[in-house]
Amino acid sequence: xxxxxxxxxxxxxxxxxxxxxxxxxxxxxxxxxxxxxxxxxxxxxxxxxxxxxxxxxxxxxxxxxxxxxxxxxxxxxxxxxxxxxxxxxxxxxxxxxxxxxxxxxxxxxxxxxxxxxxxxxxxxxxxxxxxxxxxxxxxxxxxxxxxxxxxxxxxxxxxxxxxxxxxxxxxxxxxxxxxxxxxxxxxxxxxxxxxxxxxxxxxxxxxxxxxxxxxxxxxxxxxxxxxxxxxxxxxxxxxxxxxxxxxx
Amino acid sequence: xxxxxxxxxxxxxxxxxxxxxxxxxxxxxxxxxxxxxxxxxxxxxxxxxxxxxxxxxxxxxxxxxxxxxxxxxxxxxxxxxxxxxxxxxxxxxxxxxxxxxxxxxxxxxxxxxxxxxxxxxxxxxxxxxxxxxxxx
Numbered sequence: 593x594x595x596x597x598x599x600x601x602x603x604x605x606x607x608x609x610x611x612x613x614x615x616x617x618x619x620x621x622x623x624x625x626x627x628x629x630x631x632x633x634x635x636x637x638x639x640x641x642x643x644x645x646x647x648x649x650x651x652x653x654x655x656x657x658x659x660x661x662x663x664x665x666x667x668x669x670x671x672x673x674x675x676x677x678x679x680x681x682x683x684x685x686x687x688x689x690x691x692x693x694x695x696x697x698x699x700x701x702x703x704x705x706x707x708x709x710x711x712x713x714x715x716x717x718x719x720x721x722x723x724x725x726x727x728x729x730x731x732x733x734x735x736x737x738x739x740x741x742x743x744x745x746x747x748x749x750x751x752x753x754x755x756x757x758x759x760x761x762x763x764x765x766x767x768x769x770x771x772x773x774x775x776x777x778x779x780x781x782x783x784x785x786x787x788x789x790x791x792x793x794x795x796x797x798x799x800x801x802x803x804x805x806x807x808x809x810x811x812x813x814x815x816x817x818x819x820x821x822x823x824x825x826x827x828x829x830x831x832x833x834x835x836x837x838x839x840x
Numbered sequence: 841x842x843x844x845x846x847x848x849x850x851x852x853x854x855x856x857x858x859x860x861x862x863x864x865x866x867x868x869x870x871x872x873x874x875x876x877x878x879x880x881x882x883x884x885x886x887x888x889x890x891x892x893x894x895x896x897x898x899x900x901x902x903x904x905x906x907x908x909x910x911x912x913x914x915x916x917x918x919x920x921x922x923x924x925x926x927x928x929x930x931x932x933x934x935x936x937x938x939x940x941x942x943x944x945x946x947x948x949x950x951x952x953x954x955x956x957x958x959x960x961x962x963x964x965x966x967x968x969x970x971x972x973x974x975x976x
Contacts, residue, residue: 594857594967596849603852667844670938683942686935690945693955695913698941701963705939709845 597708600669601736604707607714608642611741612838613733613769617756619650619724622777623746625808627721628656628817629826630744630833635677636821637840639716642672644706645682646733647723648692648699654684657817669711676818681710696728703732724756726763734767742770744836745796748778749786761794772836773797775829778804800832842937843878846965847886851896854970858895863974867900873962874908874921875940877933908962910943917951921962940964 614627624647631643645653653659659680661673672681683692683706694702712718720737723729743764747757761771774794776787779801791798805825812820820826833840850870858865870887872878884903891897908921924947925933932946940963944955 594853594970596846596853596965596967599852599856600845600849665841667841669842669845683939686939687942687945688931688935691955692942692945693957694941694944695958698944698958702939702941705941705964708849709842709938711845 597704600708601704604710604712605737605739608712608718609716609740611718611720611737611739613720613722613730613737613741613743613764614746615722615730615743615760615764616746616753617725617758617760618747618750618753621746621748621753622802623724624652624656624721625812625825626744626746626775626777626802626829627719628653629820629829630838631678631680631717631719632657632676632817632821633826633830633833633840634717634719634838636818639839640714641677642679642681642712642715642718643721644710644712644718645680645684645721646703646729647721648683648694648702648729649723651682651684651687653680653721654682655813656820658813659685663710666711668713670709671711671713679712679715681706681712699728700732700735703729704736707736726760730763731767734764734769742772742836744772744775744799744833746775746777747787749776749780754787754790758794761796771796773799773832775799775832776801778802780804797835799835800828802828802832843882844886846876846878847883847890850887850965850967851890851894853967854896855894857970858972861972863895863972865896865899866971866973867902868896868970869902869904869968871904871906871966871968873906873940873964873966875924875936875943875959875963876965877937878965880905906962906966909960910947911958911960912949912951912954913956913958914954915949915952917949918960919947919950919957923950924957
């Protein structure tokens with residue numbers, strides 16, 4: 593039996609220069625915000641950028657960026673809506689806010705189907721927002737999103753988050769994905785960085801710390817996602833991404 | 841229009857197989873899962889059109905519907921396509937058309953009301969029984 597989606601996937605991937613996975617083992621550390629603002633920063637720098645939300649059970653990219661348009665069906669596939677120059681695709685655009693109960697094998701089918709039907713078009717960067725953990729979504733992304741790719745690992749200074757990040761880094765490397773480094777989010781305003789100290793133990797580069805930004809919550813989901821770029825969060829993230837080697 | 845993307849993927853896949861074997865395609869079958877809600881007649885028409893000037897040109901193409909079967913993981917009850925999508929609106933059906941697993945977002949088990957629905961059969965598109973002739 594032949595799966596026609598493999599052919600479509602190959603075509604789609606040929607148009608994507610670099611896949612940037614944003615992960616981390618723990619939930620609630622700000623991966624989705626990092627992924628969303630990273631995609632905005634890349635687009636603002638002139639890169640053709642797509643954002644793919646693979647957090648199937650808790651998609652939040654649409655809410656963060658205030659996406660209201662539906663994807664368009666064309667002869668090339670499903671064309672995601674554009675926000676501030678970023679093409680944004682999420683299962684939530686199809687599930688329309690409904691929960692999506694899925695078991696393991698079904699998750700892989702969903703990831704493959706979304707990748708096959710989504711027509712991002714030519715992209716310099718496809719930023720992928722991964723769910724917490726090292727489960728089916730990550731494994732499927734690693735399996736189907738081949739080519740030039742790297743990962744940012746987002747953590748807080750919490751020992752639980754650091755422990756989960758260490759496991760994520762191990763799995764990412766095992767899957768042949770380059771780990772660009774660790775980003776500390778929600779960092780305390782003062783004091784040294786625990787994350788910076790342990791990054792070396794993980795064999796990963798420390799990219800920088802993003803202080804807790806109380807203003808963010810007020811902007812998330814509001815129209816004009818570009819205002820997220822005016823935050824301290826965005827400025828600190830930009831510095832970290834420059835350390836990671838992204839052309840911003 | 842989703843039919844066009846699917847048909848072009850099918851033609852590309854079969855052509856690649858024929859190319860790897862160095863032959864031409866004599867025949868192949870396409871099973872279209874009921875949950876994908878694709879227009880079978882249109883898929884067949886597009887396959888013929890897109891096959892022109894390719895190793896698939898002149899091949900006998902059969903396009904059939906694969907009946908859907910949805911099983912509830914909570915109580916084990918089984919549902920047909922019609923039972924699963926009964927009462928769903930146009931937008932919900934369209935979402936399932938693109939990603940069949942979304943049936944579990946919109947439908948509920950008719951027996952116990954659970955959302956834990958698993959697509960057992962008839963989800964997507966399969967290419968089977970490809971016969972290639974003249975290969976090395």
